[in-house]
Amino acid sequence: MGAALALSGCSSGDGGASSGDGKSGGSGRTAQAAAASFPVTVSGKEGAAKVTSPPKRVAACGYLRDTDLALALGAPLVLATKNAVFPSGLAPWQKPASQPVLVGTAAGMPFEKIAAARPDLILAGDDYQLHDHYAKFAHLAPTLSYRKGVGQDSWDEMARRAGDTLGRREQADALVADVREKITDVREQHPELRGRTFTFGPVVGGDVFTIKSADDAGAQFFGQLGMTLSPKVTSLEDSATAGRAAVAKERLDLLDADVVILAFDTPQGREEFEAQPLFKELKAVRRGSYIGLDMATAIALGFPSVLSLPYGLDAVVPELSEAAKRNA
Known part of the structure; x- marks a missing residue:
């Protein structure tokens, strides 16, 4: 989905990536403390994400903010949907430390490419077609849905839900506090x-x-x-x-x-x-x-x-x- 169309309403961790702002690479929690957050279940409108251990291969398959959250929280991002508005496929504020595989969605969600990335967690709370995609996503890996509906969850709620799913809630809370x-x-x-x-x-x-x-x-x-x-x-x-x-x-x-x-x-x-x-x-x-x-x-x-x-x-x-x- 093109960014302009989505905006208009035409409908549209090891080796992890960071946002490059010096804050997202770690929350100060030890790996042992993060692992203690699991297993975790985060419910959503389309289904529940049941994650048994800290994700090691994360795919951001929503429109834009799923990639934002993976980068901000320092998740091990291996795949993200390409944003066609920006020449690089990433927004100017998205600065990964290591380049994830970028996949286009103009011809539909590329489930085969997503499967090839072998994700153990899919972030899809910003997918405007999640109602149709969820079952296929969930077949590949635990999938984080929106809570209320597409585009209806607030930015701080989205951050906390991603933090819960990644075992990085304290880091998410700190980021929310900084932005607030x-x-x-x-x-x-x-x-x-x-x-x-x-x-x-x-x-x-x-x-x-x-x-x-x-x-x-x-x-x-x-x-x-x-x-x-x-x-x-x-x-x-x-x-x-x-x-x-x-x-x-x-x-x-x-x-x-x-x-x-x-x-x-x-x-x-x-x-x-x-x-x-x-x-x-x-x-x-x-x-x-x-x-x-x-x-x-x-x-x-x-x-x-x-x-x-x-x-x-x-x-x-x-x-x-x-x-x-x-x-x-």
């Missing part, structure tokens, strides 16, 4: 964000989409900064992905809010969209409260994890602050 502290610092340093309404979504191939549910992970991210999803979009019909809606070109007024945030799949697409008269007429655009993001930053925020959030915060907060101040 960063978010709290941003919220306290930028009171201008509190109470501001926002809309957020991508423009893909000229089609416009927006997050419409406050339960969406991207909406929750901005909510943690004190912002509120615009009521103009909350009653729109779902697109193929729950919580995200298509916006007709003649109804761009629905996007208007204190701050309008859009992402674009190409520079040309951004130029053409921003030239539209209806877009130029939005109050947010006219006062300078509109932010245009590259797709990498939008994905970091729209699919938040303990690994992507610091990247996304650093990229968007300065512009977000300036856009909010123009509402004064």
